[in-house]
Amino acid sequence: MILATTTVEDFDRFLKIFSTKGAEKRKEHGSKGATVFRDPNEDDRVWALFDWDEEGFQNFLSDPEVPPIIQEAGHKGRPQAAEFGGQFDA
Numbered sequence: 001m002i003l004a005t006t007t008v009e010d011f012d013r014f015l016k017i018f019s020t021k022g023a024e025k026r027k028e029h030g031s032k033g034a035t036v037f038r039d040p041n042e043d044d045r046v047w048a049l050f051d052w053d054e055e056g057f058q059n060f061l062s063d064p065e066v067p068p069i070i071q072e073a074g075h076k077g078r079p080q081a082a083e084f085g086g087q088f089d090a
Contacts, residue, residue: 009074017073030056
């Protein structure tokens with residue numbers, strides 16, 4: 001699992017591209033799916049939980065076809081993965 005965050009110009013625009021062109025490209029790099037959350041404190045921040053490994057995520061970010069997709073989706077910056085802090089029962 002990968003938890004990533006980014007800021008976007010317009011949530012609806014972001015979601016439209018994230019769920020179509022972005023999803024197709026992520027799948028090429030091994031992503032098995034994503035769940036998107038809006039940040040309750042920052043209107044322009046979104047979080048995504050990916051069923052994906054680190055290598056696939058990094059390969060996606062390095063793909064030369066990804067920057068135009070990110071730009072079309074209205075990202076204000078490059079998506080950043082959160083640092084893993086641990087996994088615990090209940």
